[in-house]
Amino acid sequence: xxxxxxxxxxxxxxxxxxxxxxxxxxxxxxxxxxxxxxxxxxxxxxxxxxxxxxxxxxxxxxxxxxxxxxxxxxxxxxxxxxxxxxxxxxxxxxxxxxxxxxxxxxxxxxxxxxxxxxxxxxxxxxxxxxxxxxxxxxxxxxxxxxxxxxxxxxxxxxxxxxxxxxxxxxxxxxxxxxxxxxxxxxxxxxxxxxxxxxxxxxxxxxxxxxxxxxxxxxxxxxxxxxxxxxxxxxxxxxxxxxxxxxxxxxxxxxxxxxxxxxxxxxx
Amino acid sequence: xxxxxxxxxxxxxxxxxxxxxxxxxxxxxxxxxxxxxxxxxxxxxxxxxxxxxxxxxxxxxxxxxxxxxxxxxxxxxxxxxxxxxxxxxxxxxxxxxxxxxxxxxxxxxxxxxxxxxxxxxxxxxxxxxxxxxxxxxxxxxxxxxxxxxxxxxxxxxxxxxxxxxxxxxxx
Numbered sequence: 001x002x003x004x005x006x007x008x009x010x011x012x013x014x015x016x017x018x019x020x021x022x023x024x025x026x027x028x029x030x031x032x033x034x035x036x037x038x039x040x041x042x043x044x045x046x047x048x049x050x051x052x053x054x055x056x057x058x059x060x061x062x063x064x065x066x067x068x069x070x071x072x073x074x075x076x077x078x079x080x081x082x083x084x085x086x087x088x089x090x091x092x093x094x095x096x097x098x099x100x101x102x103x104x105x106x107x108x109x110x111x112x113x114x115x116x117x118x119x120x121x122x123x124x125x126x127x128x129x130x131x132x133x134x135x136x137x138x139x140x141x142x143x144x145x146x147x148x149x150x151x152x153x154x155x156x157x158x159x160x161x162x163x164x165x166x167x168x169x170x171x172x173x174x175x176x177x178x179x180x181x182x183x184x185x186x187x188x189x190x191x192x193x194x195x196x197x198x199x200x201x202x203x204x205x206x207x208x209x210x211x212x213x214x215x216x217x218x219x220x221x222x223x224x225x226x227x228x229x230x231x232x233x234x235x236x237x238x239x240x241x242x243x244x245x246x247x248x249x250x251x252x253x254x255x256x257x258x259x260x261x262x263x264x265x266x267x
Numbered sequence: 268x269x270x271x272x273x274x275x276x277x278x279x280x281x282x283x284x285x286x287x288x289x290x291x292x293x294x295x296x297x298x299x300x301x302x303x304x305x306x307x308x309x310x311x312x313x314x315x316x317x318x319x320x321x322x323x324x325x326x327x328x329x330x331x332x333x334x335x336x337x338x339x340x341x342x343x344x345x346x347x348x349x350x351x352x353x354x355x356x357x358x359x360x361x362x363x364x365x366x367x368x369x370x371x372x373x374x375x376x377x378x379x380x381x382x383x384x385x386x387x388x389x390x391x392x393x394x395x396x397x398x399x400x401x402x403x404x405x406x407x408x409x410x411x412x413x414x415x416x417x418x419x420x421x422x423x424x425x426x427x428x429x430x431x432x433x434x435x436x437x438x
Contacts, residue, residue: 041357063412068362129357130413154355155276175354179323192357225352229276230286236327236352239335260417 001026007099011053019215025053029099031212034058034118036109036137037127038085040197041151041204043075045127048205050093050100054212057093058121060105061085072194109133111256114140123208125149127201131178132259138163138171139256142246149207151200156193158200158226161238162207162218172253173241174223196228270298270343273350281309290349295326296339298349313351323354362409364393364432365419369402373425379406382418386410405432 003011003022007029014020014028033054035046038061049057065073065080065088073085080088086104093102109117114136118124124146126137134152141148145165152159163170203224210216223236245252269289274282282288288305292298296318303310313324318339320326326333327350333341343349369378374397379390388410395404408415419429 039357066362130411131354131356132413134356152355153357157276157355159352159355174325175323177322178356179321179354197357223352225350227276227286234273234330234350236325236330236350237332237335239332241334260420 001029007053010097010099014052020213024213024215027212028053028209029055031123032056032058032121033123033125033208033212034060034121035125035127036060036133037125037129038073038075038089039063039069039127039129040072040192040194041127041153041201042085042089042125043073044198044201045125045151045205045208046089046093047075047096048202049208050097050102052205052209053097053099054208055099056101056103056121058103058105058117059086059089060107060109060117061089062106062108072192072197074198109136111136111140111259114256115144118144118146121146123147123149123211125151125204125208127151127204134171135178136256136259139246139253141165142170143256147211149204149211151197151204153192153196153200155191156196156228158196158228160200160203160207160219160224160226161222162211162220164218164220168221169238169240170244170247172246173244173248174238176241176243176245193228196226199226199228269345271348272298272302273348275351275353275355277353277355278309278312278351281306281312292343294337294339294343295328295333295341295349298343299326299339325352326350327352356413362407363415364405364407366428366430366432367402367404367406367422368428368430369404370426371400371402373427374399374402376425378422378425378427379404382408382421386414386418386421388414388418 011025014025015022031054033049035042038059063085065076065083065085067081070076075092076088084106086106090102090104093100107113118140124141126134126148128134148163150161207218210218221238223238225234242249272288272290274286274288290298290301292301299310299313314320328336328341329348382388383390388408391407393405393407422429
């Protein structure tokens with residue numbers, strides 16, 4: 001790939017880094033990243049990936065922009081309220097960097113379409129906001145061998161890690177099953193500090209770029225915990241669980257399942 | 268002996284907002300029982316009835332998951348830090364508006380009460396037209412996106428048609 005003059009200028013601060021260089025920037029420009037979720041985590045993550053010159057950025061979200069999203073979902077603006085989040089996200093990325101080919105997916109992801117969705121991408125980013133989709137993405141990335149960058153937030157707490165196929169733990173090693181609805185904090189207790197997904201989403205973009213460039217040490221095998229109130233980053237060891245229902249020695253999850261039911265509230 | 272226990276934000280309602288508390292005990296279970304004495308209600312958020320740590324909560328002794336040490340019997344010593352890390356999925360609550368159109372046979376059923384109770388959503392009826400054979404309600408539902416979705420599925424399973432209100436006509 002030959003850089004245009006504009007590209008050399010645009011990516012100069014990357015190219016000058018020995019860890020990236022011209023070769024690394026070319027690699028970014030030919031890479032494909034799928035961002036699932038165009039909300040609080042997706043916005044900062046997608047903006048940085050777009051600015052970095054990720055060649056193809058898939059963005060999947062079926063939701064539309066609500067005024068209450070704008071406190072944290074910084075790639076949407078006032079005029080985007082009511083539009084599909086992926087359309088608004090696409091406009092933002094294209095405004096920042098015309099090198100990026102943005103593919104918007106408006107279908108709700110399910111066990112029936114996830115393989116088609118992820119199969120052409122090099123790295124998958126979980127920027128979703130609910131347990132059924134998180135388990136679905138985890139299982140699909142395991143079955144189809146895709147690196148997965150995980151980020152999650154709640155109120156003032158953030159978590160991030162990297163799951164690699166055939167190596168180290170998966171999300172089910174960390175949390176074998178989702179909480180039943182009654183034990184998830186109710187919406188009166190919910191809410192989120194707007195900056196929190198900004199911090200975690202940026203970390204996810206950072207990890208995706210490192211995976212593509214094969215530089216540094218990713219969060220694989222480590223769970224990063226961020227406490228925005230105390231401003232503390234802590235790190236926990238994340239080990240592969242021999243009894244993991246997905247990637248353990250005797251797996252019981254052998255194919256994609258109905259994830260809504262997995263999380264269904266049984267009264 | 269004093270052990271520092273780090274409390275995640277969802278459980279801080281039980282510790283008076285404190286992010287770190289002291290507890291004493293020789294192993295993890297003793298620490299959790301000691302926490303329960305000071306902050307009643309916290310144990311059932313962490314453990315099943317048989318004392319096992321719930322599958323969507325992890326307890327770490329320093330930086331190691333207790334499942335990879337000795338579970339509840341993992342020995343703790345002075346100066347150790349125990350961290351409670353629950354699964355979190357994101358989800359700032361959302362407000363959505365819908366028209367509910369009730370089929371005649373369920374008009375008398377307390378469906379809105381049931382979605383509030385079973386799916387933790389806050390419901391607010393903004394306008395309604397209800398008679399013996401017609402039930403149309405414009406409703407605002409606030410909650411975690413996944414919970415709102417479950418509530419809608421439940422209503423649909425009862426035969427109620429649920430149409431999103433696209434324009435902001437009830438503000």
